[in-house]
Amino acid sequence: MIRLLDAYPERGGYRPGEQATVRAELLNRSSQPFRGMLRVRLLTALEAEVARAERELDLAPRARTTVPVQIPLPDADRRGYGVEVEITHPQQGTLAVRATALDVVSNWALAPRYGFLADFGPDEPETESEARLAALGRYHLNALQFYDWMYRHHSFLPPTREFTDPLGRRLSLDTVQRKIGLARRMGMQALAYVAIYGAAPDYYRAHPEQMLYRLDGTPYTLSDPVYGDWLYIPDIAHPDWRVQLFSECRRAMAEMGFDGIHLDQYGFVRTGYTSGGARVDVERELPGFLSAARAAVGGAPAAFNAVNVWPLAAVAESTVEPLYVEVWPPHDSFRDLREIILRARELRGGRAPVLAAYLKDLQSDQPATLRRTFHSLRRLTAAIYLHGGSHIALGEGNGVLRHAYFPNYYPLLPAEVRAVRADYDFIARYAEYLFDPDWRDVSATLTGGLNDDLRLEAPRFGPHAEPDSLWTIARTRGDELTLGLVNLLGLRSGAWNAPQPAPRRVRNLRLRLQLERLVASAHYASPDLAEGRALPLPIKREGRLAWITLPELRYWGLVIVRFAEGS
Incomplete structure (x- = not known):
């Protein structure tokens, strides 16, 4: 007996006119050799065949193997396809069938399936990195945010290949660079996390004139019970801060190989003051700053986090894409998510926004709570994508975000992986019906x-x-x-x-x-x-x-x- 254990495209994303490689995992359970045919058919969302490819099979008894088949992709942009993988025998006919999917898009931001990477330890083996990126490819992700990959928020590249980040994690540039290469090989854009205003205490002491201050003259900071005031908030309007940050972005792309940048903020500094006492309206400064940041990296992909929808309309005036919203209270209901997505699409001519919506109860240690929260994940996926949005949720193999600090992710169980893969097969297959701006x-x-x-x-x-x-x-x-x-x-x-x-x-x-x-x-x-x-x-x-x-x-x-x- 021949079994078709799994089938999936080799990459997360494809461009019009490329060749796709579809991999079929096969098991010959018989004590006899198996000779037959492996057929791959590419179907439109409504099941019309547009391409097919075949490969002869000759499997030894009890053999387990993975067989690649190449199939040409159409030139049409922003289209999703079903992929039917069949095993046939000359006398016995069709013995096994499995379905998967892929989509074809010239720019990932037109049909975003955004994931994350957050583990860059020096002890991660190359085989582990490869397995994690391969798993993300099976969810058809086409871009990845490299979260907290850097040495310092104001100085990205460390003096040594291994280093300790501001929160005490031991990281390796070699691991970061390996994962960048794997992401690109998998058809995923690699975006470097960049905080638009974040400076270590030593940078603050050297450049106090670049910081934002409260009305009472104290600097804005992020504080931690262990690390104290560990991050200071610069003024994005200050030309010297822009020179510093933009040069670090260019260096990261040139030396590390990133495809673009993911710009972040903390959502709470909306009005500040310069060291000389002049008022700074951060919302007014943002569109020009964001467009300048993207121009500084040569127009490469650049996203920006409008934390809790602030300031979405201002961000839409800039050149960053896609619009990206981290969702917090009071946006607590499904109806709130609907309104965020519809507003974002309206601001950007129907283009899909990305929502970062973290299911906090995936942090529970109670199995019953985790099971119920997994039901929430599937409904959340449906709610976002059926409205023409996208959800940054998956990363590091089979992880799901549950916290704004991405290294604190939830590892999916095997049965959960199967269900989430089914959801993301569906999202890729019906990309035209979810993401097209004309809907x-x-x-x-x-x-x-x-x-x-x-x-x-x-x-x-x-x-x-x-x-x-x-x-x-x-x-x-x-x-x-x-x-x-x-x-x-x-x-x-x-x-x-x-x-x-x-x-x-x-x-x-x-x-x-x-x-x-x-x-x-x-x-x-x-x-x-x-x-x-x-x-x-x-x-x-x-x-x-x-x-x-x-x-x-x-x-x-x-x-x-x-x-x-x-x-």
């Missing part, structure tokens, strides 16, 4: 309340993420409509950052469409069903009405409707 949100117009355009046969549904309901997310683009569904049944609150119960499965969910347009086709896809394939749905018409039935909803799903042209 327009019409949830509050078509679903819920008095709206009869899209109606589910369910007791509670609507666009506002109410507890114990089915959350409906409707979007239109030309002759297409999508309806995203997130299963909130059984939830007692609309809080995203809280442990949640497992979803109550809904079967044979009927959807009525009353849109004064002729429905030409309808498909339904879910990461929890048929390995994410788009299933064609029969359409029952009753005059102006059309009915379709969704076979099953667990955590989340997506209905894709196409209307007859001109109807």
Whole structure:
């Protein structure tokens, strides 16, 4: 018996017209050799074949091996594809099938799947680094933030290859550089973490004129019970601070090989004063500073953290991309996340923002709490991506962020890895239906309340993420409509950052469409069903009405409707 254990693209991201390598992990459980064919098919989101490649198999008895197959990718930009991997035998036909996905995009910021790296210890073996980056490739990540990789916030590169960072971690530039190389090989952009205002005490003492001060004349600092005032806050408007920081960014890219920079702030210094007493409005200074930072690195990729949405509109005036928001209270509800994403897309012509939303209860030592918080992770993933956003969550192999200090991440269990991979296969496969800037949100117009355009046969549904309901997310683009569904049944609150119960499965969910347009086709896809394939749905018409039935909803799903042209 031949088994197809796993299948996945070799890289996290691909560009139009490239060749993709798909790897199939095979096991011949028989005592006899196996001779057959390995076939890889590339399918559009709605299952039309656009390319195929085949390779003959000749496996020894009991052999376990990984077989690569190359397949050409289309020239179209911003497209997601299903990848069907099949094992066939001349007499026995198709013996095994697995589905995976990939997407093709010229610029990662157009369809961001942003991850992180935070472990750069000198004792990490090369094989461990390779395994971690390979795991991230299976989630189809296309960019990585290298968090706290540097020697000091104002001076990135240390005098020796091994060094101790400001919080006492022992790090190695060799490990950092190895992971940069691996990320680039995996089709992921490597972005260096850079705090836009952070200086060690020795830099403050040497350059007090570059710092920001309170009204009483004391300097702004970050303090720690162990390290005291360990970081001072410079004035981003000061030309000498800009010279210092931008030169460090250029040096990091030139000497380390980074592709770009991830600019961070701390969210709390909004108004300060120079050493001479002049008032500094940080929000007013930010757009020019951020654009200057990107220009200083030659227009390379540059993101910036609008902490708790501050100051999102000002950041949108700059050239950094994508917009990136670290979410904190009072943005506690699913509905808050929706509003953040829609506002960010509006500010940037429909482009997807990245949200850093940390599930704090993944820090628990209670297995039951961790299980319930994993349900929260899957709903959080659905909520963000179905609205056309992205979530920085995954990194360091199979880790999930649970804290603003990235080295404090949660390691996924094997069963959790499988579920999260299914979610990210889905995200890559339907990239066009999630990230395209032309999608327009019409949830509050078509679903819920008095709206009869899209109606589910369910007791509670609507666009506002109410507890114990089915959350409906409707979007239109030309002759297409999508309806995203997130299963909130059984939830007692609309809080995203809280442990949640497992979803109550809904079967044979009927959807009525009353849109004064002729429905030409309808498909339904879910990461929890048929390995994410788009299933064609029969359409029952009753005059102006059309009915379709969704076979099953667990955590989340997506209905894709196409209307007859001109109807």
